[in-house]
Amino acid sequence: xxTDESRLLSSDxxxxxxxxxxxxxxxxxxxxxxxxxAVGVVDIFIxxxxxxxPGGQGSITQPQSIIGLLDSVLLLFIxxxxxxxxxxxxxxxxxxxVVTTALYAGVIAMVRKAILxxxxxxxxxxxxxxxxxxxxxxxxxxxxxxxxxYRYGRED
Numbered sequence: 088x089x090t091d092e093s094r095l096l097s098s099d100x101x102x103x104x105x106x107x108x109x110x111x112x113x114x115x116x117x118x119x120x121x122x123x124x125a126v127g128v129v130d131i132f133i134x135x136x137x138x139x140x141p142g143g144q145g146s147i148t149q150p151q152s153i154i155g156l157l158d159s160v161l162l163l164f165i166x167x168x169x170x171x172x173x174x175x176x177x178x179x180x181x182x183x184x185v186v187t188t189a190l191y192a193g194v195i196a197m198v199r200k201a202i203l204x205x206x207x208x209x210x211x212x213x214x215x216x217x218x219x220x221x222x223x224x225x226x227x228x229x230x231x232x233x234x235x236x237y238r239y240g241r242e243d
Contacts, residue, residue, distance in 0.1 A: 113177040168192035
């Protein structure tokens with residue numbers, strides 16, 4: 088009988104240990120995302136300076152330069168949403184809040200894909216049309232799920 092009780096205590100300690108390890112990994116992931124965000128902000132600043140100075144890699148007035156800059160900014164937004172997802176999950180907030188934060192990251196990622204979409208990246212018009220349709224379908228699906236989460240997810 089005592090052995091059953093000691094096994095239970097031992098398994099409880101192992102479960103507690105695994106929970107602390109998972110919590111530590113969650114915190115490490117959050118710090119990694121903070122580091123990526125900081126590097127991204129510095130990179131955007133360097134891009135802006137490079138585009139603004141004469142003799143740089145491009146011109147701030149060229150559409151491709153603006154699209155490249157917008158790509159970097161949207162990538163930072165994705166990193167922020169992922170960070171917020173990790174924080175919400177690790178703080179064991181409402182499931183709805185975790186889901187909506189993850190959905191925001193998905194919507195931003197798909198908008199980023201749509202902004203950067205160029206038919207020249209594909210071998211044929213059919214491939215480009217298929218990719219564009221897929222992006223649209225995913226974006227609409229994310230929008231519908233986000234709408235449903237807001238409309239019906241809150242318990243009042």
